[in-house]
Structure formats: structure tokens, C-alpha cells
Amino acid sequence: MDLEFNVQGGDFVRAGNASSQIKKVLKQLNADSAIIKRVVVALYEAEVNIAAHAYDGVIRANIDTERIRLLLDDNGPGIPDIERAMTPGYSTASSAVREMGFGAGMGLPNIRANADEFVITSEVGKGTHLEITVYLNQ
Amino acid sequence: MTVAELATKLNLKVLSGSNGLDREISGAYTSDLLSDVMGGINEGMLWITLQTHVNVMAIASLKEIAAVILVKNLTPEANTVEQSNNEGIPILSTAEATFDISGKIYQLLNA
Numbered sequence: 534m535d536l537e538f539n540v541q542g543g544d545f546v547r548a549g550n551a552s553s554q555i556k557k558v559l560k561q562l563n564a565d566s567a568i569i570k571r572v573v574v575a576l577y578e579a580e581v582n583i584a585a586h587a588y589d590g591v592i593r594a595n596i597d598t599e600r601i602r603l604l605l606d607d608n609g610p611g612i613p614d615i616e617r618a619m620t621p622g623y624s625t626a627s628s629a630v631r632e633m634g635f636g637a638g639m640g641l642p643n644i645r646a647n648a649d650e651f652v653i654t655s656e657v658g659k660g661t662h663l664e665i666t667v668y669l670n671q
Numbered sequence: 672m673t674v675a676e677l678a679t680k681l682n683l684k685v686l687s688g689s690n691g692l693d694r695e696i697s698g699a700y701t702s703d704l705l706s707d708v709m710g711g712i713n714e715g716m717l718w719i720t721l722q723t724h725v726n727v728m729a730i731a732s733l734k735e736i737a738a739v740i741l742v743k744n745l746t747p748e749a750n751t752v753e754q755s756n757n758e759g760i761p762i763l764s765t766a767e768a769t770f771d772i773s774g775k776i777y778q779l780l781n782a
């Protein structure tokens with residue numbers, strides 16, 4: 534099954550929409566609820582990162598009996614130092630975003646902790662690409 | 672304990688989502704950092720916070736929590752209220768500050 538969602542930079546009101554739709558689909562497929570939670574945490578953080586840090590992006594989900602694979606591609610500033618960005622607590626979020634309670638620098642670490650496989654690549658001045666895989670039968 | 676029972680015991684105001692007052696409480700989590708809550712809160716928990724915007728309900732719904740408790744008489748934004756009603760996850764409020772209400776809830780849940 535393939536699903537696709539668009540995310541707009543700065544649109545925090547709709548951030549979480551893809552996560553909520555994916556959660557519904559996985560529930561219908563009777564996936565384990567602990568596994569669904571992991572998918573949702575990872576995807577929500579990734580979705581919010583596009584809203585907080587990029588201009589716009591696309592989320593593609595591919596689900597089969599074994600796993601869900603989420604591909605996120607955004608147009609944005611990119612990440613100059615991915616290792617640093619992955620460090621818990623590191624954040625470049627604006628003060629407005631921080632006041633909302635985002636920007637704690639825990640998003641990428643949360644994604645890594647909840648995914649079975651996580652790949653992140655980025656090109657400065659172009660955008661960022663994430664691949665998040667969670668196995669559904671473990 | 673249900674959300675309704677807690678609300679009565681601690682004199683909390685029900686601001687929205689009253690269709691979810693019979694939810695059972697499994698614990699509580701106090702934090703204003705959304706990523707921290709996303710990673711740390713579990714199904715059936717109360718979330719004690721000062722955040723009032725709609726992303727609070729996005730997280731509340733994704734994690735299937737029991738209720739949100741706003742401290743210091745803060746009021747939720749209109750779209751936050753709307754989503755609370757839609758999801759049946761109540762938003763309650765208290766005049767107390769975070770530390771005090773968290774302490775009282777801790778005592779009640781661990782009694």
C-alpha cells in the first residue's frame with residue numbers, strides 16, 4: 534500500500550496529519566499497538582521537522598505485511614552537520630517555535646530510537662531526505 | 672480512577688472533551704516540551720502542561736492519553752478545544768501551578 538502526504542513549512546496546525554492517517558491505516562491492518570506507537574512517534578517528529586525547519590516536503594509511506602517504510606523529502610536549508618543535528622539537545626529552532634514547546638533537540642534522537650532502520654541524508658541549500666523503516670512483526 | 676473522578680477530587684474545571692470523562696487513568700506525565708512528551712507519555716496517562724495550542728491535542732490523540740491538564744488557569748485555543756471534543760480527550764484546568772498539581776496527582780494515583 535502506498536500513501537502520500539504534503540507538508541508545508543511553518544504549518545504547525547496541520548503537522549501531525551500524516552502521523553494520524555498512518556496510525557489509522559496501521560490499526561486497520563491490525564498491527565501491534567506498541568509498534569504503531571513507535572511509527573507514530575518517529576513520523577510525528579519527522580513531520581514537525583519539515584514544518585519547523587524546511588519550506589515544504591513530501592511524505593511517502595509504503596506498507597507491506599512485513600514493514601512500513603517512510604520516505605520524507607523536503608525542500609529546505611538542509612543540515613550542514615548531521616552528526617551534530619543528531620545530538621540530543623541540539624536545536625536551531627527559532628524562539629517562536631521553542632515557545633510552542635518544539636525545538637528541544639530531541640526529534641532526530643526520538644526518530645532513531647523508535648525506528649528499526651533510519652537513514653538521513655541532506656544537501657545544504659537543497660533539502661533533507663529521511664528513510665524510516667519499522668518492522669511490523671517483531 | 673477515571674478522569675471524572677480525578678476532576679471531582681481535585682476540583683478541576685472541565686473545559687472540553689467531556690465525552691471522554693470516563694477514560695481510565697494509568698499514570699501522569701508533566702512536561703512542556705512536546706518531543707519529551709511524545710517520547711515519554713504512554714496510553715491512558717494524564718498530561719500536565721502549560722501549552723495550549725493545537726499540537727497538544729495532536730500528541731494527546733496520537734498517544735491515546737486520558738486527559739490534558741492545563742495549569743495556572745490557562746485556556747486552550749479554539750482549535751485545541753475543537754480537537755479535544757472531536758477526539759473525546761478532555762482538557763481540564765486548575766488554578767494551581769505545575770509543581771503543586773503534579774504533587775497532588777502523584778499522591779492520588781499512588782495512594
Ligand SMILES: Nc1ncnc2c1ncn2[C@@H]1O[C@H](COP(=O)(O)OP(=O)(O)O)[C@@H](O)[C@H]1O
Nearest residue numbers: 582586618624625626636637638639640641661
Ligand atoms: N528537515 C530538516 N531540515 C533542516 N534542518 C533540520 C531538519 N530536521 C532537523 N534539522 C536540524 O537538526 C536540528 C535537530 O533536529 P531535532 O532533533 O528534531 O530537534 P529540533 O527540531 O527540536 O530542533 C534542528 O534544530 C535543525 O537544525
Ligand SMILES: [Mg+2]
Nearest residue numbers: 581582640641
Ligand atoms: Mg524536531
